Amino acid sequence: MIEYVPEGGNWQAIPPGLSRRVDQIRERSRTRGLIHTTYYGRLRWDAPSYTISTYFSRSGNGCFIHPQENRLISAREAARLQSFPDAFVFTGTSRAVAAQIGNAVPPLLGMLLGTVLPGESVVDLFAGAGGLSYGLEMAGKKVAYAVELDRYAAETFRYNHPYSIVKQFDLSTAEAINELTVDVTDLGGCDLLVGGPPCQSFSTAGSRRNDERSTLVNRFVDAVRVLNPAAFVMENVLGLRSFKNGTVLKEVIADLSRLGYEVAIWDVTTDRFAIPQRRRRLLVVGSKRPLDPPQPITPAYKNGALAAVSVRDAISDLPPLGAGGGISPVSVELPGTSGLYQQYVRGNMSSGEYMTAMSTKWSGGNPMQARLR
Template sequence: MEQSKTLTVVDLFCGAGGLSAGFEMAGFRVLAGNDTFEAAGRTFSATHPHAVFLPGPIQNLTVEQLMRQTGLKRGELTVLVGGPPCQAYSVYNHQRGMHDERASLFREYLRIVEGLQPQWIVMENVAGIFSIAGGEAVHAIKLELRELGYEVEEKVLKAEEFGVPQERRRVVFIGNRVGAPIQHPEPDYGPGHDLPFTTIKDAIGDLSPLANGEDPGDIGYAHEPRSDFQRYARGNRTEVSNHSAPKLGKVNLDRLPYIPPGGSWRDIPYDLLPAGMKRAKRSDHTKRYGRMTWDGLSCTVLTKCDIHWGAYIHPEQDRAISVREAARLQSFPDSFVFAGSKTEQYVQVGNAVPPLLGKAIATSILDVMQDANKGAAA
């Protein structure tokens, strides 16, 4: 039997499917995804042809429906993945928990875990969850999962250490109910590791130049791939989608020529600064109106690549980065064509787990499973 037939994944809060794409790269078979975001569901469906997308709130998703749609029986699923919002969740703060929708979403996630009884679970969240109530939310999450029979360990992973050309921190919970060791992936990229960081030039240097506001539709590449990352991203494609530049107004266009690579709002003449920033301290808002550098890493890709809020100006061209450039910085392959409006496309990209980070997580679980199989066979 093929490995991918036996290694199965269901992705809750799946969005466009970045985490499950990484699991597919590692050899898992994604059976289903659930999300409320309709445009993300269209992207997920197009990029996960073997999976069924189940639209709507997780509150409306039943375990019976999941098993019926996937053909799974209780206890058969290899890995349940997803990123339920946990920021408000704590068993030590019932009042806050009862009235906060984000906490109830985690409760719904637990309901699916209890009903499906997956062998493994993977949850990701913002690293800031550690600071909530002195770490109580993290403690509560682990306690609740332990009561369902899962041993869980968490670790903050840096996306750039796994080949993603972006500084991004996420806490990743890995757990299982099969008594196997829990092992987070070990970094491969950056100082002290085998490979150098993937730079912005490695990531987007082969994409065709654009003018401010230009939307060429599907467009060919600027030149042959010149990095391993570009070869990975392109696959066998000859054209790329979602590569159109947001339209910046004249006041912003007047500011951009003053900002060098690695520069920011501090390089804009005082009389051209937004009114609120004329009062800012030079030490504040370090990434605002930031221009990327070819040899650096991207700042964290958010759901809006708004130049007023971060370093989202192209290293050479006087424009904001396109959806495709943001997707490359998140390590999405170009085969991911994002559905919906441009605003919805940026949201899908910014909310995603970088696929290469997902692949590293999946591979670490697979390594443990294979070691266990070897031990059982010996």
């Protein structure tokens, strides 16, 4: 089916009668006015990608077809669009790797957050593969302790953060919060608490079920209460703002404010931070004193405009693949490149050097004033 989809196209290019599901989408769109622009979508070389979800290995669940080859993007290509360096190793089955990449906070966003957040020692809850922690370490933080329930994600975190204590347990119970308290107290506490409670219940892309995962944001509040960090960041999807008519988010903010924190909501879109992906996320940020969010590095992408960092910038240097390839770190010899983003993901340029270069490029020669490494 994907052979019919041109660059930048979607399910509308697939002929009728070829797929029952596509025919159903076509009929719903005709009768209800629903146009699913990303279903069976092919990426554009000269634009950022859409949000990389956990289902980038399924053609019908988003815009994940390679811009040129008749296949879906590989795990390594998806990781690059998420701003993971090529040296970052993912462990587990192909499905587990896809979930780790799709659920991750882009490391470059984590790095920029690290430049404006106080303290040095970090505890990461619901840590996933460790994209946020990886970025915070780029900014000079030390991730002392992390908790993740999924064993493959915990293995990935452990592999890429060899100096961190990584534990695998369920944070949904009072006993788990007690164990967390004892462990972190033994380490001397933490300056910064971060985490991304599972967001499936809040996502507007799903059925917004009222399942037990929707209570895990309250466990994060409990962790703030018992650990008393200097600052915290809770990352989630934008749908948290409207879930249950916004009451869940309002209660979370009220609870955190009563603990003595200045609480702010930072609405961030990753293409504003030199990342080749249009991914929008909500950050609930608190500290003992007001904090300013990181300033955008690049302009927002608009259809037809020049992309600051495009899919081409991210993956065009990678070799052709068969379907299902490209999970491991890049081991082949790649052609030379002068591209800033490709230099970064290859490890030839630090994240700080990359951000400084991009800031200089897009700010008329005035680089960002931030602590970058």
